[in-house]
Amino acid sequence: MPELPEVEVTRQGITPHLIDQQVTGLTVRNPSLRWPVPDIAQQIVGQTIRNVRRRAKYLLIDTDAGTTIVHLGMSGSLRILPKTAAIEKHDHIDLEMASGKILRFNDPRRFGAWLWCELPEEAHPLLSKLGPEPLLAAFNLDYLSQALKGKKKAIKLCLMDNHIVVGVGNIYANEALFAAGIHPQAEAGKVDTERLTILVAEVKQILANAIKQGGTTLKDFTNAEGKPGYFAQKLHVYGRGGETCTQCGNLLSEIKLGQRTTVFCGLCQTR
Structure with a gap:
């Protein structure tokens, strides 16, 4: 998608x-x-x-x-x-x-x-209840901390919830959590401020880099000129279940979370 x-x-x-x-x-x-x-x-x-x-x-x-x-x-x-x-x-x-x-x-x-x-x-009913844009200033540590307060749901599911923040789909949620060292199944309300600070920064950086690269190469996606995106070559975890972690060499784990494929490193993502 x-x-x-x-x-x-x-x-x-x-x-x-x-x-x-x-x-x-x-x-x-x-x-x-x-x-x-x-x-x-x-x-x-x-x-x-x-x-x-x-x-x-x-x-x-x-x-x-x-x-x-x-x-x-x-x-x-x-x-x-x-x-x-x-x-x-x-x-x-x-x-x-x-x-x-x-x-x-x-x-x-x-x-x-x-x-x-x-x-x-x-x-419009499709747009009226959307959360902030991740690349804008409204998506920040204070906002995310408040939005996740008391939530027991997995942090990855919250990151993909358009009522909390829009547009952080499965690919980029996997990548941002890896970059922030956060386990995708971690209880959202218990992720500490230090990690949330990193997570906000990584979401912004990873999405901005993906846009700059032209989008991720997916089977069905071509841009307005018919050229594929080129961000896929920079993915660290998504689509790499069972392969070695680019950071520590450990084998990456792959599970289903919210019916979506989730890949993570059990050694690098411990919080």
């Missing part, structure tokens, strides 16, 4: 092609995504795209009439293509622009979303 860095890389890739462009058409070939795609052609055609933003893993395409909310789901991708580009399997939606280019949404598994919001996005 594309995680926050992949979504941010996609946003950065498509934005220069969309800003200040007038929408000249909207083609929906298959409206049956995670939620039915609404009929918004009348609202969006003729509008000018003012901004392209990201909130958690949602992309927000702003016009004066409203905002298109896009989620890539498990296998979705957005590509900037010429209007004459051949239609391929799973090409569900085209947003056409006056430049002659299109924003094409492809989603083989159809778990993605393409929705419309005329309210401030903070009022």
